[in-house]
Amino acid sequence: MSRLETVTEIAVRYAETDRMGVVHHSVYPVYFEVGRTDFFEQHLVHYDRMEQAGLMAPVIELQLQVEGAATYGDVLRLRTFPLWLKGVRLAMGYELHPRGSDVVLATGSTTHALLGPDRRPVHPRRFAELYGKLKEVFGE
């Protein structure tokens, strides 16, 4: 079974490197967010519109493994895929490679709380159309 995922190309920015000569580890969560934006737009709804509709999904947990190094001049390929949806939380997974290579630069996951405009947990079933897509995407 082919896993549902998006693939995002990201060109490393000079500002993202540090004096070790490579992408600073705090940039990977930003790359993951870029991939998540693509995944939501393609398979659910653009996160911007989701937020405007009153549903936010802030990161409450982040795991990151850095297994290689990237630098300015590199173009990366980020795979973003759904992990799970449980009640008022969901999790996404990430794998980062150099473009045109299977080498793994980094892997990670993010867990998100689903919150309403009052910043309190809200069950996605309140957003019927989105909820249908969420169940499909997360295979519930």
Added chain:
Amino acid sequence: MSRLETVTEIAVRYAETDRMGVVHHSVYPVYFEVGRTDFFEQHLVHYDRMEQAGLMAPVIELQLQVEGAATYGDVLRLRTFPLWLKGVRLAMGYELHPRGSDVVLATGSTTHALLGPDRRPVHPRRFAELYGKLKEVFGE
């Protein structure tokens, strides 16, 4: 006449360096913001409370001259001072040095629009207490 100013010490963060080994130029505007926060807190009002009171001062113009280099391990001394206040705009100036040295690492200025909650220009005289301080600080 001694110019009104604040002096802020800033320890360079590793994440702020780039692969040239020095602080990336896009970090200087963030340093300036740190100095501006100190200046507003000491001589006007904490910018956080100003914003909560309905007055925002976003940057609409930035000038930066980089004359030296700083890196991780350095502690910097940022001087922040008022330049001018005219109607619905004000400008601040900055000088960045290594701690304990007169060498100039960077200088700059920022111009700010004064905006209300509706993001439209608002004259600071609407904020009587702050306006009194502004006139003192900017020497009007």
Added chain:
Amino acid sequence: MSRLETVTEIAVRYAETDRMGVVHHSVYPVYFEVGRTDFFEQHLVHYDRMEQAGLMAPVIELQLQVEGAATYGDVLRLRTFPLWLKGVRLAMGYELHPRGSDVVLATGSTTHALLGPDRRPVHPRRFAELYGKLKEVFGE
């Protein structure tokens, strides 16, 4: 006469917004760098290879005018163009628009020092092939 320029599309990242709801002004210099990378790659040489060949072009001056606001969900169109080349310095210009609009969000310029591996000024004529292209691009 049509001006030599590159056009770069940039999707605003969530992490680039601030609590005013818009792109923080310190992000514009990073966007300019992205545009500069495209310009150098298309009309001169990829800046990564230029650096590896021993020629660096750090920013020594930055001017930025913010005239509008961008936020997450927006795709921007950055125009990057050469301003001048004089001895061991060059300058580039920038104009940022929303995609599909002539509204100006920001304009700016950066001045760069040309430095060798020893971080001292070096005249680009030492890099014959690049120098030929530089003269063409900057219209000398």
Added chain:
Amino acid sequence: MSRLETVTEIAVRYAETDRMGVVHHSVYPVYFEVGRTDFFEQHLVHYDRMEQAGLMAPVIELQLQVEGAATYGDVLRLRTFPLWLKGVRLAMGYELHPRGSDVVLATGSTTHALLGPDRRPVHPRRFAELYGKLKEVFGE
């Protein structure tokens, strides 16, 4: 037994907030790095000098739990403490609170590879003085 730790005060910068109004999660790894810098300086050696002596400790794993929210105007108190040292790797732990409160805003850990100038794993016993301190700090 009182655990060895450093406490670092960090004032949230405006640029670190996002349009949700709070510190963006990608900033927490940068805060952890600030705390780590303090811990190394107080109990081991300044990381800058360690790097200059030929020993680097890049992050190869990061875990972050966000349990609260911080915003501009807040001053945070970051506790940084050693977790373990095993061969060519070590791990550090973090707890972030508002100043003057026991509320937990975020917790996390980072795992670091010890690398030589050739970017290959190097055992810290090669750095006799530092190794003595490392064993004390990590309780080996």
